[in-house]
Amino acid sequence: MTATAPAQTPANGVERPGRFKEFYHYFSENRGAVFGLWIFAGFVFVAAFAPWLAPYDPAEQFRDFTLIPPAWQEGGNWAFPLGTDPLGRDMLSRLLTGARYSFFVGVVVVTVSATGGIIIGLISAFAPKWLDAIIMRVMDIILAFPSLLLALVLVAILGPSLTNAMIAIAIVAQPHYVRLTRASALGELQKDYVTSARVVGAGLPRLMFLTVLPNCLAPIIVQAALSFSTAILDAAALGFLGMGAQPPTPEWGTMLAEAREFILRAWWVVTFPGLAILITVLSINLMGDGLRDALDPKLKRS
């Protein structure tokens, strides 16, 4: 048949970078992102191996050692490196186990809200105008409430527990995914490859999930990373307000709430859970920024 293109043999030894390599190149241009990635990796490690890393059971109360300061302070004890809380529980063990809850909250909330949001968003993008309008107005209504307030109301209705808190946070986070998915799906729908899938007779589910969805994933992944941190933050806030995880669960927000009255006497009982939240959320946000640089084609440089 027609002459084919000659083999693409690289003459000067420069090879086209693979997809992952190119992704990592853009990701690693952002130093903060790499830093965030390492902290996040540490967080995941702690969450996975908390029971083996923690020196004590997080609920075990050492009644003789209540409110012991961290080891390096006067009166500290190396048996409790970060001190103990008012009930004599080891802070370090509780913080390590708390990472587990936070990670769990993040994963569940992101999975639930992203799945729901993507499906609703795709339906909205493909739906006739009236259905699209209804869906988007409902999402606008959800977005009109301050997110924490709405989560509070939902938890108040469902009853305070970690599970209900997660459901509430997932519902609050969902509209962001719906909007994002709909917007990028509408953009993809204009493209010729979608039309050509239609010309060969692809059905609606095929068009939605196999043709369009994979091309919308980049911004959704970025959003997922950023809402992971929001979920942790919201769960901690609900915990602090007594509407999330219930004592004695060593959830970071709940720990803060329990320690509120000792804030002037024992700085460590509030500082360490606070720092844990801060560092985790900050690292995930940094990582999310890097993901955005690497995945969002709008920001890609030549």
Next chain:
Amino acid sequence: MSLLEVRNLTVEFATSAGQFRAVEGVDVTLDKGEVLAIVGESGSGKSVSMLAVMGLLPWTATITADRMAFEGRDLREITPAERRKIIGKDIAMIFQEPMSSLNPCFTVGFQIKEALRQHLGLDRKARHNRAIELFEQVGIPAPEKRLNVFPHQMSGGMNQRVMIAMAIACNPKVLIADEPTTALDVTIQAQILDLLLELREKNGMALALITHDMGVVAETAERVAVHYAGQKVEEQPVAGLFGRPYHPYTAALLAALPERATSRILPTIPGVVPGQFDRPAGCLFAPRCAHASAICQTRPPLPRGADEGHARCHTPLLPDGKTVAAPIEEVSQ
């Protein structure tokens, strides 16, 4: 003295896989009032070389040249402020997409007056009059009314006229037109090309026309530079280039035109333009060239003399257009 003179221009971009050479060893000369066409396929560096002259490349680009002079002043030695005075005033540029070259948030009148204020410092009244005058010059009907119109309310052809009006606002000595008619319909393309040639006559400006359309080149240009993969491979007066090309690439490009076809199957150039990752070691066209010999594969050719169309080729075509001269062993430097 040439109006614009660029010697041995090289532009490299930093990419994730290392340096990418978009333009390599390109010379550009432009005399007063002449029409130079720069032809080439995508990736031939034809736009990049002109953007480099204008100083409009992003920071990832490294520009090197032996000389880059406008009216005898080297553009690289003068201060940025002085350079800005030349760019946009003495050298103006229009682009392919007239719709995206204009700011959709402002009326075209505001945008053209803004350009006039920046460069000429005219007062309000004078700016208004000059804008109307310019619109008349580029053939926009009812200019007074059109000043208050937003870009999206006009057609592509009208927007391109606005762009041209803005470009010629300061009576530039050089107008660089980067594919000015590619996005337009043929009847509008004819109008715009005629307008550009007319303006050149009237204002005596030099025109550098970047295009990929051989038809446009044949009907508008006086001198043609053919670019391939970042290099200038041939440069000739227009009649010579179409009548007797020296470089095999130029010849193959012309032969591939449907209007020159003698049979239903067209002569083709096999393969594709080399990219960043498959740049040949010798002549860049060698992998696709019907006449390539051993020396073409290993040693990059140097441009020949003007009598052979500055062809960057070891074995330029003989007058019958089919056979080539025997490769001459060049003395390595």
Next chain:
Amino acid sequence: MSEQIVTARNLARHYEVKQGFLSAPATVRALSDVSFDLRPGQTLAVVGESGCGKSTLARLVTMIEEPTGGELRIKGEAVTRDHWASLRSSVQIVFQDPYGSLNPRQRISTILQEPLKINRPDMSAEERDRLAREKLALVGLRPEHYDRFPHMFSGGQRQRISIARALMLDPAILVLDEPISALDVSIQSQILNLLVELQERLGLAYLFISHDLSVVRHFCDDVIVMYLGRVVEQGPSKEVFANPRHPYTKALISATPRAVPGSGRKRIKLQGELPSPMDLIEGCPFAPRCWRVTDQCRKSRPELSGGAHGIACYNPED
């Protein structure tokens, strides 16, 4: 002459466009009164400037949209929504933009097999694979390209892949919507040759949508010249180019630049721009830009007449 594979009679497509909140919706006549026949092995070109309705015609023939008037028959069957599924495999399309027409997240193997997966669900995976590789070779790509992603290909190669995908269902008709205008000059001829060879080998009928007259003149048997959604001239390509009778066709041919320097020929300069398709023009749509215009042209619209080489004009060129 063999039997017609596509017949279109007075095809029309009108759109309702809302203009603001309270005003009545306007009608955009994207396409009106288009009739043509297409037989196997024939190439019919549709030329015109942007907004002339040529892409709308492509969308009707490929069953992406339904016509709002007239009749379209493919292989003798009337094209209505319930016949779409069965007719789908007879008509396929190749798009202009080789970068947008392939799904960037799918491998070439998946892209090529998709039409079979949808339309021939009984086919075994091996059979699908074999057919896809066969078509890949047919369009001049190599077997090692089979598992790559679209971004690893150049524009010309992508266009080959698009053609291979369009051929997967063994269609009788290919709609080519400006298939080469986004490609480089040296690649254009490769793709045109491929299309010529495929047509000879497979007996395909082409509906070739283009604005490039030099390509149409070389490549097509018959040509339809459209202006603002209506046919202004229609006939065998050789005749139309040798002896254009509608002033618009003449202007279009004259405006197309030719690669002959110093020919010194005078271009016919058309005044003005294309009117908006929303404006209702009472007479001939070309009248505002025409140099042979009379009062009759402004009052009533000329119908297409003249048999094999038809024109819609009261004062045709001789």
